[in-house]
Amino acid sequence: DGGITQSPKYLFRKEGQNVTLSCEQNLNHDAMYWYRQDPGQGLRLIYYSQIVNDFQKGDIAEGYSVSREKKESFPLTVTSAQKNPTAFYLCASSIANRRGETQYFGPGTRLLVL
């Protein structure tokens, strides 16, 4: 079955530590996205990628970094510069980065700070 997988389901970060969240899709989609979800705030866009080896900052990119070396993979690194990283992180993909394109979401990773 085609879909999006995210790992791990839960991730714990120590102060000053960088952590990487995995996102893989086998839908053959060109576009991929990372969102952060906090209670009562909906989803906020962190980064998105329209094609391999290209990515753009979203609304809240500070303290995060991404790479897109393969079409199916779009890992997100939460760096030590992100002072409030505790949140639910959602990865999504769409056929292309076009207006109105349906996004398909992974099951999410919950990041907690120790």
Add this chain to the structure above:
Amino acid sequence: AQSVTQPDIHITVSEGASLELRCNYSYGATPYLFWYVQSPGQGLQLLLKYFSGDTLVQGIKGFEAEFKRSQSSFNLRKPSVHWSDAAEYFCAVSPNTGGFKTIFGAGTRLFVKA
């Protein structure tokens, strides 16, 4: 400023009762409109979307939504709620001007009582 508003943070309905979740947007032109559903600890799933044409849109799981241009609204409805509908619902818009972006509302959590 462009925005998506879901006025109700949470709603409680009895099983078998009808449901309406409200969504208002503020954009100059008719955007692309979506409703997504999120079960606890999971990713988002598309319920339905509207681009143009018939203003009453049918979706999965028995949901429908009506676009009303005069009210800048895209409310989600279901005639008879089932306990399994308990989840969080997000309205989203993708403007049809300018660059790509999908804006999500803050969400409405639906509780279903027996």
